[in-house]
Amino acid sequence: MGLTTIRDIIAELNRQAAEHQAHRLLLIKQITTDPTYQASPAREVKRLQESSHWNGYSGSDSWRVFLNIPSTDVNSPQFSPAVSALVNQVHSNEASLSCIRARIDALSTFLHPVLRLPPEVLVPIFKLGSRMPQDDPILGSSTGPRPFPLVVAAVSRQWREIAIKTPDLWTNITIRHPRPYGWIPLCLERSRGQPIDITIDCRCSNLLTGPMVDHLLSVFMPHIHRWRRFALTSSDPATIYVVGARLADAHAPMLRHLQLSLNGSSGNQEVILHKILQGGAEALTSVRFDSLATPWDSAPLVNLTTLDLRWLWLQTRLHYEQFRHVLSASPNIRALILRGTYINLHTGRAYPPLSIPTLRYLEISGDHVCRMSSLLITPSLKELALANLDETEFREFVASLPLPNADGSGGRYPSLQSLSLLNASMCTPTKRFTRALPTITHLTVINSATSKFLQLFRKEHADTEDNELSWPHLRKLTLVDEVDYFLLYGVVRERAALDAPLERIVLNAPFIHDESLVATLEKFVEVDIVKGVDLDH
Incomplete structure (x- = not known):
């Protein structure tokens, strides 16, 4: 036999x-x-x-x-x-x-069980892994990390065959080193005509200069018809101009996301590109510009669903009318990020409100948080993030929030579920603040006076009229900050006893060093630990 x-x-x-x-x-x-x-x-x-x-x-x-x-x-x-x-x-x-x-x-x-998984199970897992942040793709290095597709291809003959025969594994091309050797042509070959995502991050090496980026683009440009995502980050304005020259009259029919970021440059440097993708970018829906401007009211900045503008200085900053035209050109925008400086609003001048009925996510920071939030009418907003606020800005923002009526109408954000505070130097939140945002179910506090919020959630701070806790619908709490364990434990236990329990807490890494403390919290709530948060999402 x-x-x-x-x-x-x-x-x-x-x-x-x-x-x-x-x-x-x-x-x-x-x-x-x-x-x-x-x-x-x-x-x-x-x-x-x-x-x-x-x-x-x-x-x-x-x-x-x-x-x-x-x-x-x-x-x-x-x-x-x-x-x-x-x-x-x-x-x-x-x-x-x-x-x-x-x-x-x-x-x-x-x-081993994992090596007995069939291809129809392995392929989706490999695809998810290939979309994770990629390490430096330095082929031939004996010490540096290797890209995910090469790692799985080295496990076994079966995994190698699956990796080579799965084009999607080779579509996420990340470059952080001036000499990626054969990585780019290998990905271009094995992706077999599939849409590709290109990320070039020049901040990791001062050797990744403008001429080197221009050389890389000379390899990528013949495949621009299948670019799905292109992201470039550099601290050198010359590198941005090199890319701008390559893309000025280019046609990228499949491009969905474009990021051009002048990040970390000395002084308030900025780049102005007088034209970009004039050959057409019909599928473009997401744009991020850092310290960079293009013609704001023309293609390809039309029909966007995500607009991300960061640190627009003197020459690149939008005026109110420009910003209004940008929003008008994208009537279905769902995510808007305004970080640092972005729009020039003159002191003492009144501006008409801007209605964005489709907006679901809003992040604002800088000198005009209160004024910008008051200008934007966003009845469908689900997530609000406030970043880099000082105490004065936070006070002004809270004071500007209208209290909703008894039936829930009249508030600024009637549909808001998630509130995130990033690097906010805050005064102690008040009951008025929570009553102005009554529908919150998820609060994220990152380097933003966690203890002040926890005090607000204690039983003794409940509304004296109806004995209702602050944010009774709150179910998820993310705290990436110094946390007073006993204060947190009191909040978790009290809310559970008052039939307003938290369902999940996300804490920063220091809590993991004392597993006994985490275990006591887990009697009432699911606890997750994070070791780091990407604030440049």
Whole structure:
């Protein structure tokens, strides 16, 4: 009967190993009873006897024999020709056992559950892994990390075949090094015409200069018809201009997301590109510009669903009318990020409100948080993030929030569910603040006075009129900050007792150092630990 499974093959190899071992023991017995071997040094006899105690094949080196090799010294004991022949048989036997063990070890790796997963399960897992943030793709490096597709392709023959035959694994091309060797052409070949995502981050190496980026783009440009995402970050304005020249009249029919970021440059440097993608970018829906401006009211900045504008300085900052035209050109915008400086609003001048009925996510920061939030009418807003506020700005923002009516109408954000505060130097939040945003279910506090919020959630701060807790609908709490455990534990326990329990808490890494504290919280709520948060999302 033929062997049909790996387990059958391993069982047969173990049977052969047992036969070899039995024959080996017989040879050893013949050797050790020979007078010429018994005359050898006692230490060799002891080693031989210890090696003969073999109780079954275990894949270890316990079966190996250490035999005294006949010496050329005339005064040392000499084996008889018969014993020497037996010794050679033992060595041959052990060589066979080594081969059998190596085959068993190799086959046993296929018994691991993960290596028995079928391709239809592995392919989705590999695709998700390939979309994770990629390390520096330095092929040929013995010390640096390797890209995800190359890692999985090196696990086994099956995984390698799956990786090579799955084009989506090779579509996420990240460059952070001036010499990615064969990584780019390898991805372009193995992606087989699929849409590709390109990320070039020049901040990690001062060798990734404008001419080097221009060379990289010369390789990518013949494939611009399948660009799905292009993101460039640099601290050198010259590099941005190089990219701008390449993309000025280009046509990118599949491009969905475009990011051009002048980040971390010395002084308030900024870039103005007088035209970009004038050949057309019909699928473009998401744009991020840092310290960069283009013609705001023309293609390709039309029909966007995500607009991300950060740190627009004197020459690149929008005026109110420009900003209104940008919003008018994208009537279905769902996410708007305004960070740092972005729009020039003159002090003392009144501006008409801007209605964005489709907006779901809003992040604002800078000097005009209160004024911008008052200008934007966003009845469908689900998520609000406030970043880099000082205490004065936070007070002004809270004071500007109208209180909703008893029926829930009249508030600024009637549909708001998630509030995030990033690097906000705040005064102590008041009951008025929570009543102005009554629908909050998820609060994220990152470096923003966590203890002040926790105090607000304590039972003694409940509304005296109806004894209702602050934000009674709150279910998820994310705290990436210094946290007073006893204050947090009191909040969690009290809300559970008052039938307004939290369902999940996300804490920063220091909590993981005391598992007993986490365990006490887990009696009331699911607890997750994070070790870092990307504030440049």
